[in-house]
Amino acid sequence: MKAVLLFATSLGLGLTGLGAAGDEASGQPLAVSQVAHIRGMESPPLITTRVAPVYPRALREKGVQGFATVEVRVDSTGRVVDAELVRCTLPEFGERALQASRAWTFKPAMAQGRPITARVRLPFEFVMPQVAALEGR
Secondary structure, eight states: OOEEEOOOSOOOEETTOOOOSSOGGGTOOEEOSOBEEETTEEEOOEEEEOOOOOOOHHHHHHTOOEEEEEEEEEOTTSBEEEEEEEEESSHHHHHHHHHHHTTOEEEOEEETTEEEOEEEEEEEEEOOHHHHHHHTO
């Protein structure tokens, strides 16, 4: 199957509030906004469990902020079976984002009424708590 990666608005994921479309408080799965579209896909994967990355201590103590983007392959059971670093501002942020993304779970994408494997990009922001509070994150 041919897949085309669709770019939409950022998920706004990070240590300061892992936001995505949906209502986490209600226990409903959350939609992702960057998913590889597969012909015949009826619904994209939905986030059911998110794990925040651990902010690298040395970078936190220095006030260093940054981001990482990870592309994951979500299998037909909703598990992350592969994670690849797409880009990051610092290698430490990339490592932590990879570790966290492997623990995420999803409601799998659906095509023709069946769960299918799909690829999703997960952006992670590493923002100091003081900055996040000022920005209302």
